[in-house]
Amino acid sequence: MLAPSPQASSFDPKVLAAHFPILSRTVHGRRLVYLDNAATTQKPDTVLAALARYYTTLNANVHRGVHTLAEEATAAFEFTRRRVARFVGAPDPRGVIMTRNATEALNLVARSWGERLSVGDEVLLTEMEHHSNLVPWIMLARQRGVALRHVPIDDNGRLNLRVFAQLLSPRTRIVAVTAMSNVLGTINPVAEMAEAARRVGAVVVVDGAQAVPHLQVDFAALGCDFLAFSAHKMYGPTGLGFLVGRPELLEMMQPLYGGGEMIREVRLDYASWNDIPYKFEAGTPNIADAVAFTAALDLLEELGMDAVRRHEVELTGYALERLASLGGLEIHGPRDASERGGLVSFADPQIHPHDLATILDTHGVAVRAGHHCAQPLMRRLGVPATARASFAIYNHRDDVDALVEGLRHARAYFGVGGAAS
Amino acid sequence: MSEHGEVNLDELYREVVLDHHRHPRGRHPLPRVDARAHGFNPVCGDEVELAVALDGERIAGVEIQGHGCAICTASGSMMAELVPGRSVGEAEAQVETFRSVMHGGTWPTGSDPGDLEALEGVKHFPVRVKCALLPWVTLRDALRAWRQGHAQAETTSEEEGAP
Numbered sequence: 001m002l003a004p005s006p007q008a009s010s011f012d013p014k015v016l017a018a019h020f021p022i023l024s025r026t027v028h029g030r031r032l033v034y035l036d037n038a039a040t041t042q043k044p045d046t047v048l049a050a051l052a053r054y055y056t057t058l059n060a061n062v063h064r065g066v067h068t069l070a071e072e073a074t075a076a077f078e079f080t081r082r083r084v085a086r087f088v089g090a091p092d093p094r095g096v097i098m099t100r101n102a103t104e105a106l107n108l109v110a111r112s113w114g115e116r117l118s119v120g121d122e123v124l125l126t127e128m129e130h131h132s133n134l135v136p137w138i139m140l141a142r143q144r145g146v147a148l149r150h151v152p153i154d155d156n157g158r159l160n161l162r163v164f165a166q167l168l169s170p171r172t173r174i175v176a177v178t179a180m181s182n183v184l185g186t187i188n189p190v191a192e193m194a195e196a197a198r199r200v201g202a203v204v205v206v207d208g209a210q211a212v213p214h215l216q217v218d219f220a221a222l223g224c225d226f227l228a229f230s231a232h233k234m235y236g237p238t239g240l241g242f243l244v245g246r247p248e249l250l251e252m253m254q255p256l257y258g259g260g261e262m263i264r265e266v267r268l269d270y271a272s273w274n275d276i277p278y279k280f281e282a283g284t285p286n287i288a289d290a291v292a293f294t295a296a297l298d299l300l301e302e303l304g305m306d307a308v309r310r311h312e313v314e315l316t317g318y319a320l321e322r323l324a325s326l327g328g329l330e331i332h333g334p335r336d337a338s339e340r341g342g343l344v345s346f347a348d349p350q351i352h353p354h355d356l357a358t359i360l361d362t363h364g365v366a367v368r369a370g371h372h373c374a375q376p377l378m379r380r381l382g383v384p385a386t387a388r389a390s391f392a393i394y395n396h397r398d399d400v401d402a403l404v405e406g407l408r409h410a411r412a413y414f415g416v417g418g419a420a421s
Numbered sequence: 422m423s424e425h426g427e428v429n430l431d432e433l434y435r436e437v438v439l440d441h442h443r444h445p446r447g448r449h450p451l452p453r454v455d456a457r458a459h460g461f462n463p464v465c466g467d468e469v470e471l472a473v474a475l476d477g478e479r480i481a482g483v484e485i486q487g488h489g490c491a492i493c494t495a496s497g498s499m500m501a502e503l504v505p506g507r508s509v510g511e512a513e514a515q516v517e518t519f520r521s522v523m524h525g526g527t528w529p530t531g532s533d534p535g536d537l538e539a540l541e542g543v544k545h546f547p548v549r550v551k552c553a554l555l556p557w558v559t560l561r562d563a564l565r566a567w568r569q570g571h572a573q574a575e576t577t578s579e580e581e582g583a584p
Contacts, residue, residue: 352489352491353490354465354467354492354549358549370464375466384466384488
């Protein structure tokens, strides 16, 4: 039986879709069905207009001019910082550092906080991390001789919390975990893990790249020390990410980059650092995209993250049922849509994900095929790659139906499973 | 592949290609192996385990294992049919010819691409070109390693040099 109709959602995704200009284009003569939102989301007309408005009315460098434009641009840029702090429940906007993306935010923690670690110390990660929350720690391990430990997953794609508890020890200096898997969709019990980590004195780093756009994430309530995420996965522009950190920890950390803006005083052979967050923001930041990002936050706050979540649970539940009804697909991750984010990774044992994605593309359906920057997880799942459909606020049941129709066509094409197109 | 309008999937998945994909050649273990290479496409996870048996300067047999998409599997299967009997130099020349065709060139007059001709449509699907080339650049690297006296080469499609 299919899930009930979407009356639980308090917004109409089709009405929202009309505000995303790119969704009205065609691909190979078909309506674009964009299901690669975990990679990046599309941008609403309000964000596009805000970008144009910035450059037509406001453009100036921030924090360094006394003229009107500089003052207004600085005010708009700092307004974004306060909005981001409010959006993720960070009590102090000084703890919000603007970066290029979530990857840069995670690298900043790994390198700067990582300087405090040495041989004998351990960093505890999980098997389901994205490369951006694995490779910076591998680099740290090589540089400082620290050991990496990994929490395994069970066959339902959930973290094994019993093993997590066993791996925690006074040697554990950092626990870095994703709040939501970009492959399995699994939502991890980050608050519970952070509490356990704090008991052994570890610092907790949360990769929120997938969770922050789709769930209510509250930095203070999570009890973590650092939270990284990206604007472009939440309807904002590319080239902008955030590291939210506890100010008292950020005060203790060294900056990664030297240059303008991050200094207090410079002599020929001496420099002292600016206050947080500026000491981590060397050079001219991504002002235009930061300013425009407030339009994306407006949209999410107007909808409400609870409604966003309800919509995605409903749509993911529908997708899980429709995909299961095809028969013969391997579907990865938790079975219950309420335990996972708005994405589904799947594989047809007889059609390689790349071939699936090419055929779906000819139907106008954009999905991701590959290892999703999670090669260790692919190895754990015993697959070289998967196909992934990931949802956003503008997706609706017709999009899932188009996906299923495309999969039927792929099977007919490859002569698999007797499904007719 | 045009940005707008219909694309012809049949151009990518010709019947010959699907046949090689369903019944790949070159899967039988070789009695002896003179050169090996491991090919890997980090973008999609496709992997090729290639073994080559040589009779002097002539390729006696090719064994190809691993996993990949239909294009990669078919391309490797065609290679296993085409290269045995050729000299190392001829095989290397064929790799270069196929690469240039995939990057938009045409088959030289008088060349005999065999079933490989059926993969020509792949060049209209730019993201799939590496799939078709992976077995061939792996062969190139196996033969290069053999010339240099090594038993094993490591290949990634990144080194293949996309256009």
